[in-house]
Every structure is written in C-alpha cells, then in structure tokens.
Amino acid sequence: EAGVAQSPRYKIIEKRQSVAFWCNPISGHATLYWYQQILGQGPKLLIQFQNNGVVDDSQLPKDRFSAERLKGVDSTLKIQPAKLEDSAVYLCASSLGGTVKGAEAFFGQGTRLTVV
Amino acid sequence: GNSVTQMEGPVTLSEEAFLTINCTYTATGYPSLFWYVQYPGEGLQLLLKATKADDKGSNKGFEATYRKETTSFHLEKGSVQVSDSAVYFCALSDPRFNKFYFGSGTKLNVKP
Numbered sequence: 001e002a003g004v005a006q007s008p009r010y011k012i013i014e015k016r017q018s019v020a021f022w023c024n025p026i027s028g029h030a031t032l033y034w035y036q037q038i039l040g041q042g043p044k045l046l047i048q049f050q051n052n053g054v055v056d057d058s059q060l061p062k063d064r065f066s067a068e069r070l071k072g073v074d075s076t077l078k079i080q081p082a083k084l085e086d087s088a089v090y091l092c093a094s095s096l097g098g099t100v101k102g103a104e105a106f107f108g109q110g111t112r113l114t115v116v
Numbered sequence: 117g118n119s120v121t122q123m124e125g126p127v128t129l130s131e132e133a134f135l136t137i138n139c140t141y142t143a144t145g146y147p148s149l150f151w152y153v154q155y156p157g158e159g160l161q162l163l164l165k166a167t168k169a170d171d172k173g174s175n176k177g178f179e180a181t182y183r184k185e186t187t188s189f190h191l192e193k194g195s196v197q198v199s200d201s202a203v204y205f206c207a208l209s210d211p212r213f214n215k216f217y218f219g220s221g222t223k224l225n226v227k228p
Binding site for chain 1 (some may be wrong): 148150152157158159160162163165166167205209211213214215216218219220221
C-alpha cells in the first residue's frame, strides 16, 4: 500500500515569509497528525485531526500556524509569518483511528524547513 | 497524564555487542507501547509494538516486553550491526483519544 506522502521535502525561506506543507495520508486512515521535530528531539504534536475535525491543537501556535484537512483526506499546514525558531522537520502521520488498540501511526518522510 | 522517558544518548557500541535502550512510561488507562526507528533524513518507522501487559514485541532481532509492574518497555538486541545505527524512539498510544506520546529519542552508533 502507498505510504504517507509529504511535499516538499526541503524548504528554505526567510523569516517573516510564509510557507505551506502538504500531506496525503494512507487511504482509509481517519486520523491525521502534524508533528514538529526539532533537531535532536522527539516529535511534538502540533495538531490532530479525526476525519476533517480537529481533535487536539493545544500546542499549535495559532498566531502563526494554521492547518486544515479538507474532505477528511489531504491536509495542509501553513506558517505565516515564519520565525527562525520554526526551523525543524515537519512530520505528517496517519492512523486508522477509532478504537483499534495498538493501531500504529505511519509517518511520511517529513519536510525539512530552514528559516534564515 | 501520559509521558515517556528514555535513556539519553548517544549510545556507541561495537558490532555484535548487546544493546539495551531503557524506556519507562507514565500512563492513564491501558496504553499500547511502541518502538520507532528513524534513519537519517527519513521519517519514523515502526520497529515493534506491544498492546498489553507481558506481551513481547519483536522484529529484525529487536525485542521489547511490556512490563506493567515496572512501567517499562526496554529495547534489546543480542548482536547489533552497523546498519542498526539510527535514532530510536519509545512511544505510547492512548487508545481513548488515538494520541501518541514520544520519548526524546536515543541515538545509536554502531562501529565496525
């Protein structure tokens, strides 16, 4: 089966510019996650969708970050305006959702963002 | 609340050495436990998992046992290879909300 697709793989922008990342989850996966991974750290959840509804966005800096999941499939994450501290790898993941015990999260390859 | 603590790295071993990476967790409810591996420039890949107490997950020579009494899920491998060099993340999932909690990762370097 096809995995989680993300684009672009790399992005370099200047501070105060805007950037958008795209994610296509595994077909049939109801739950979609966006994580931020700063170098040397574990993934930090930014936002979790269940179908096209937001389950948790408590750690999303809403003054500059936004995300949507139209029609409960693809998702985009946007940063506007970017700050130097936003330099990180942005990982998208998906899982079956529901109450399937032990359902794993499948990760995309990530987008490495560098803000200069 | 839910959290995962794993041993800090980096861990440097010679090829064919025995590997242990410690992981302990705090959880409400009955979590599932996972080990993920991340190779340079890649996303996280599932290595193994366990869904209930005393379950043993295994894959590619790696093993981990879900120990409820010690709230631990230590990763072990009897003989590491250079190709095992990567960052390893311990994680738990809260099935009530389908949320995942990750440790900070342990970098493993295996020398020939």
